[in-house]
Each structure stands twice: as C-alpha cells, then as structure tokens.
Amino acid sequence: MFGSLSDFKNANQTDFGEQLLNTVASQSLRRLFTESDVIDVTIRCYPSSKLLQGSIDSFKMHGQGLVIRREFRTAEMSFETDAITLDFGSILKGQIKLKQPAQAIAQVSLTEDDINQAFTAKLVRQRLEHVETPALLALSGDEPVTFSQVSLQLLPNNQVKIFTQATLPHHGEVPTAIIATLMVERRRRIGFQNAIFQPDQIPEALHPISQRLGKALAEILDNMVDLERFNLDGVDLRINRLETQGQNLLFSGYAQINHFPKQG
Numbered sequence: 001m002f003g004s005l006s007d008f009k010n011a012n013q014t015d016f017g018e019q020l021l022n023t024v025a026s027q028s029l030r031r032l033f034t035e036s037d038v039i040d041v042t043i044r045c046y047p048s049s050k051l052l053q054g055s056i057d058s059f060k061m062h063g064q065g066l067v068i069r070r071e072f073r074t075a076e077m078s079f080e081t082d083a084i085t086l087d088f089g090s091i092l093k094g095q096i097k098l099k100q101p102a103q104a105i106a107q108v109s110l111t112e113d114d115i116n117q118a119f120t121a122k123l124v125r126q127r128l129e130h131v132e133t134p135a136l137l138a139l140s141g142d143e144p145v146t147f148s149q150v151s152l153q154l155l156p157n158n159q160v161k162i163f164t165q166a167t168l169p170h171h172g173e174v175p176t177a178i179i180a181t182l183m184v185e186r187r188r189r190i191g192f193q194n195a196i197f198q199p200d201q202i203p204e205a206l207h208p209i210s211q212r213l214g215k216a217l218a219e220i221l222d223n224m225v226d227l228e229r230f231n232l233d234g235v236d237l238r239i240n241r242l243e244t245q246g247q248n249l250l251f252s253g254y255a256q257i258n259h260f261p262k263q264g
Helices: 013-030 048-053 088-092 112-118 122-128 134-140 204-222
Strands: 038-044 058-068 072-081 102-111 146-155 159-168 172-185 189-197 235-245 248-257
Touching: 013 038, 013 048, 013 058, 013 088, 048 088, 072 112, 072 248, 102 112, 102 235, 112 146, 112 248, 122 146, 134 204, 159 204, 172 204, 172 235, 189 204
Parallel strands: none
Antiparallel strands: 038 058, 058 072, 072 102, 102 248, 146 159, 159 172, 172 189, 235 248
16 A cells, blocks of 8 residues: 555654654545645654654644545545544554543634535535425415526625525415524534625515525525534544635634544
C-alpha cells in the first residue's frame, strides 16, 4: 500500500513514525469521503519519542472539496484533537487504532452552491416528494404534494430565502417563497424557524395558497436536517453554532472520533 519502507531509510525511528502516521492518517481519512480535493494532516508530538508509545499532543485534519455519501459536498472541513493515544503497532500495518475515543474541535463550511446541490440528492428529494402532511392534504384534496426546483439563498443574520415549485393535483405548479432563520437544535439538528412568506415573486392570485404551501414547506425543512443521517464512519459530529457569511454557511462544534476507517 505504501511502497517500500526504504523511502524512510535515512530517518530515525521517530521521524519514520511521524511520516508514516501522516501517510496512514491521510489515506484513512480519504476513505471517509466519496471524493476529496485536498486532505492535509498535521501531527504535533513533542518530544517526538512519545510517538513510539502511541502518545500524540494533537492531531489536525483540514480538507477541501469533500463529498459525503456521493451527493453532499462541503467546501471545507477541519478538526483538531487534544492529546490522543493510539496503538503504534497498528500504524506499521497501515491502519490507525485509537486506544480510546478522541474529542476534536470541528469546523465545516458549505457554499450556497453546495447547499443547492444537496437539494437534488436522493436523500433530500425523498423528503420533498409525495408529501402527505395534514396541512398539504387539506390543500390538495387528500393527494400527495411534491416540492421541486428548490433554490436557497443565504442571507445575513443566519437567514435563508427559499424558493420552490409545489405540484398539487388539480392546481398544477404553484410557486412559493419564504425567508426563515436557521437555528441549532439539540446540537445535531438544523431548524428553519420564524418562516415568513415572500409574495414578491408570486402571482397575486396565488398568494393565499402559496402562503399555506410556504408554511408547510418550512415545517418539512424544520424536521429534515439531522446530523445523524450524515455522520461519517467512526465520527460523530455535533454543532455548537452556525453563521451565514456572504455565500457561505459556517458550522462550528466538535467531533467525537471513535475509530478511523480500516483499509478496504
């Protein structure tokens, strides 16, 4: 997997260990993602001889263009642990085995384009197609309603504007638009709160039904984004805060790293 160890023949044991750990960690982390543009690993260990006992002062990963489950792209993701302990022998086998779970500070950045692309993912579409909530069934004559062509715009103060088309039996396509405030709930869910109907782009004759559709859409979105559905193999993410900055949505929180992916 890693070629000849002769590449390290001029290095001492600890230098060899650090270089090998960087290599193994980078390749292990790449297996967390379907695609990745860049993954950088930085390991701090002083004195470096501690590495031979499996002791590391900190472990930091920074990645760009990371794709989760084939359809969900993050512009950037990083996490940095405190001191961790691992089985040094496992590194020599091309794997990383933690002696106990590690806690890390985590940051994730999504672009507006990343978010809009996520609305086309199967996992998201199936929550917006053929919806049968009581509010929607009352509008459609007890027939399922489908939301499509979702377009989200990031706004200041953690707000988002969402425009979509709803397909109702007997009505055809009805556009609706809302502005909602993003909020963190129980450190793992993203809520869409305080939704306000936006009539500007909606034909006046459709305002009454479009407003009701917008309210129903907000309720669907408010129950949709749960990190449990997107956890990486061996890594549990939790959010402390989020913030909209221009065309980027920033998350900060922590990650519990239970194990690194094994070599496939």
